[in-house]
Amino acid sequence: MTTATAAAPSAKPSGLESGAPRRGLVSRIVDRIGSGAVQVIMILLGLFWLVPTLGLLVVSLRTNQVNSAEGWWTIFTKPAELTIQNYANLLGSGFTASFWNTVLITVPTTVLVIGIAAMAAYAFAWMDFPGRDTAFLVVVGLLIVPIQIALIPIASFYGATGIFGSIPGVVLFHVAFGLPFAIFLLRNFFVGIPASLLEAARMDGAPEWKIFVSVVFPLGKPAIASLGIFQFLWVWNDMLIALVFADTGNQPMTKYLQSQMRQFGSNTDILSSGAFMSLIIPLILFFAFQRYFVQGMMAGSVK
Amino acid sequence: MTERLNGRQDPPAASSAGGTSTGPAETPRTRKRLGPSPAVAIAFLLPAALLLGIWVVYPIVYSFVRSLFGAQNFSEFVGLGNYISIFTDPGTLTTIRNNLIWVIVAPIIVTTLGLIFAVLTERIKWATAFKLIVFMPMAVSLMAAGVIFRLVYEQSPDKGLANAVLTTVADTFSSSQGYPAARPREGDQSPVAAQDGGVVTKQPVQAGQPVLIPIVGVKPEVMPSNAQTAKTPAGEGLSGVVWFDFTQGGGGRNGAVDGAEKGLPGMTVEAVQNGQVAATATTAEDGSFRFEGLAPGSYTVRLPKSNFEASYGGLQWLGPTLITPAIIGAFVWVWAGFAMVLLAAGLAAIPRDALEAARIDGATEWQVFRRITVPLLSPVLLVVFVTMIINTLKVFDLVFIIAPASVQPQANVVALEMWRVSFGGGNNQGLGSALAIFLLVLVLPFMIMNIRRFRRGES
Incomplete structure (x- = not known):
């Protein structure tokens, strides 16, 4: 975890006796x-x-x-x-719809995760309430819960509520499993905000939601950017959740391409061009924002 | 935008997460007087709490209870039956064995490679470019990485990069051309016969009379493109011709070199006397061969067995034996960049003067690395290693995509089996839940470890 990455340079160089021979030719x-x-x-x-x-x-x-x-x-x-014939052919196939589904799943998820996690992170960082520290330890524990644990229960829950197979169902699942990391990352950043800034705002009697929107959120931009890029890529690249919760009409690219794997060899044209299309946007984001990407990764490398 | 990969400064998130320095330690008490009421805090937490409660915490409880029941619904209580079948069914035992291989092999390779890359990038001028290249797979979906490696691992050396490289290397070291399924012309009239998988002349031969070795059954696809029309050599010494005794469209005489018949290039030919190989030659493009500097006398001419084995076609990466190592290779490709970037940042944080002091004291680079760099890096090494263990326990996409359907039972891992059993046709949610709980139990130690480490960091 991050606690360790920052702790590296403390020890003294030991175990190296003085008086070792000069370096030879x-x-x-x-x-x-x-x-x-x-x-x-x-x-x-x-x-x-x-x-x-x-x-x-x-x-x-x-x-x-x-x-x-x-x-x-x-x-x-x-x-x-x-x-470029293969790419032209993609336009007429089910791939185009799956590309838009990926966008429709990824963008709302990223926005929701940032908003919900930032609120919770602010509460964890700067508000007092009973059981706060224990609750945050639960969040730390939830960081690495395997997604598999929720597949069957949520499938039956979605079946009962009628959202099985729909995009909102996929989005909500992603949001929930994105939250522990997001809260963890943002809370650790928010605690670093100088207390004087918040206290000044509170002394002036500003309501908490206003402090959150006009002080915490703007100051947290670097961490929010890291989280955003990380969350975007994570959802964009997911296959397992889509495989279970998205039906054919709502499937993202990963599920569409997976369904093409069965005829591997005969449909190399669709698979290769589709796979390349699916990775071109992550690659552009990666090269444009790799600084934030790396920060997000370093700050939450437990995942 | 590339400064982060230069790994010099700590990201703000990471340094504040260290928690020992500013802010949080001294603030809680002063905050108490000014902070809002718990009701406001709960309002801020509510959306997250609801989502986590319904989508993450409740499913843990549900899965555990569900795992105690049978395949279809809650009507049939089976107790620990599902767990017993996990540890007795040969199929699931294979998945556990595979996960074990993953956990033992992959984290060590990834961490070691990451460390090597991090150290070596400090010695090249184009370190940022190198880091970008190695780190890039992190942004790519595992699904796309799977397609990429399906292409790399294609069996045919004409299509799969891995086997293309292997066969090219193998061909550089051995020039022998394989003729699988080829055999000598049979019959009393034929001068040769099959023996021990090879071909020998029936009668002893001497210099001056060309040795005719007619071969049949050469498949068109193994016929080398450079093969010329067969020619019986003349001149000094023991010589002869190995040719494909078959005229297309018929008309050729058996056992004789007819007009259009092709020689077989690249055959290894041995001259044998008293069971000893006296000389070796290789046939030319027209199938002719000649033994140089051979003592006069009678010899048996032999085409050893190796001529009739298929030429090296590379490894069967996607076959049942190599599938798990092959997928681990793809995993390493994806994650090495992660290890490298984390470790490079750790390296950059090591005080330069400590290293310089050691070097001035005469320590070799290896000693500096072994005695100073590695111990100072050990916290980061542990983070990388543990992250990789967790990732290997959860590995799913790569196995699912890279392993062809026919070898998926051999490549199977717990996470994939869980999906397969509950959604991918198995339709056994009791066993699926038990596998999910099993997966959770496997990551539980690391969960506790994270919590402990976090508490230590905060206090």
Whole structure:
């Protein structure tokens, strides 16, 4: 958890006796060779991490006939085979609807989680009420509850209330399971707000909701941005919740593409272009806001 | 926007979460006088409490009770029966075994790689670019990562990247061309016969008379594209030809090199005398071979068995044996960036002068790493490691997507089995609930650990 990441640099360098020998010629030569080797190793590793995604991109830009005949790496000798036909075909398929469903699930979830969690986090950080510390420990405990625990109970609950399969059902499930992390992250940020700012507002007799909206929320922007990007990606990329709670008319991209996996091999065109479409928005967000993304991750790495 | 990946400054959230320094420690008492009434606090907490209560806490209780009942509804009480079947059914035992492999292998690999990357990025100028590349899979859905690796692991070396690399490497080290299912021309007239999976000449042969080795049954797909029309070599020394004794459309004579018949390149040929291999040659594109520097005498010419085995086609990544390691590979690809970024931030927080002092005292880089860096990093290492354990316990998407339907029983894990049993056709909500509770029990120690660590951090 974050408590640990911040605690790292306290200990003194121990276990290193003084009077060790001076560094010899050999060790300096080894260092020199080492730095060249490090460059090579890092380039190879970088390729190793980059190439699979590039492969998906190239496969998505070739027809099924070409893909079934040869590996995507032959593109370096035959760049003329590239086509956007697969993406054009996606437009007419069920994929387009699933893309909008993903948006319809992700955006409300993110907004709701931020709003509800910020209110609770403010209460946990700056209000006194009986059982506050225990309640917050429960939130910390809930951080890593497996989603599986709620699938069956909530499915029967949704069945009874008639929202099974609908987008609101999926959204509410996401919001609930996003809350522990969100409350945890925001509360830890809000406690860092200088007490003097809040006390001044309270002395002036401002109501709590006004302090929340005009003092806490604006000051909490960095943490809210981290939470927002993190929550957005988490919901956008979810498959399990959609698999159980979204019916075919309301399914997001992940569920749509999963249903295409059964014919893997014959429908590489849909799968590869669909998978690439599904990751293009997360990647844009990631590159645009990676600073916030990393902060959110560091602040809540228990998940 | 890239400053975070340079990992120098602490994010505000993380540093305030450390909790030891500012604000919260001294505020509670002063706050009491000015703070709002508990009623206001409850109003602020209510939406979150309702959602958490209905969607998270109540399901825990429900699942536990449900796990004590049978497949369909609450009418049939089975007690611990569902739990007993988890630990006796061979199918679920496989999932537990697989989860065990995951938990033991994946966190160690991810943490070690993350540490190596974090240390090595400090030595290159393009560290930010490297971090972005390795960290990028974190933003991608596991579903998309699954599709990416399904493509990487395709069986055919012409399509799957993993096997393409393996076979390329293997081909560089061995040039032998495989002719599976090929066999010698049979019959009394034939000069050769099959023996021990290979082919030998029936009569001893000497230099000066070309050795004819007719082969049949070569499948079109293994016929090398560079094969030329077969040619009987002439000249000094023991020589001969290995060819495909088959004329397309008929008309060729058996056992003779006819006009259009192709030689078989890449065959390993051995000259054997008294059971000892005296010389080895490889056939050329026209199927001809010649033993250089061979002592005169009678020999048996042999095509060893290796010629008739399939050439190396890579590994069966998506087969029942390798499926779990293959999926763990995809998991490592996804999570190594997480470990790297966390550990790099931890490294950046280590005081430089401590490291410099050790270096000036003559410590080698390894000693500095082993004795200073790792101990100072151990809290972060633990965080990464524990996070990975929790993630491996919950692993679902990658297994579901990467493992083809036919090997899913071999690749199965608890989280996937829970879904399969309750929604994916199993329709046994009693067993499904028991599996969900089992999963919860598995993460329970880490839940307690988090709570303890948080309390320690706050006090």
